[in-house]
Amino acid sequence: MYCYVDAASMTMIFGAFVGILLMVAIGALYFLPMIIALAKRKNNKALIICLNIFLGWTLAGWIVSLVLACKKEEK
16 A cells, blocks of 8 residues: 655644644743752742743743742752
8 A cells, every 4th residue: 555645745744743842842941940940849949830830921030930940049
C-alpha cells in the first residue's frame, strides 16, 4: 500500500509542530520563576507561584517573581 503526502500537507504538519514547540517554549519561559522556586525549595514559593500566575503577564510581575525566586534566602 502506497501513501502519498503532498507538499501542502507536509507544510501544514511542520507548521503545527513548530507552533506546538513554540507554545511549550513560551510556557516554560513564562513559568520560569515558578520552576526555579520549586527547584530551589524556597520558603516563599507560594508567594512566587501566585505572583507568577496572576501578575506574570505584566513584565513587572514576572521580573519581581523572578528576582524573588533567584534571591538568596537569609537565615
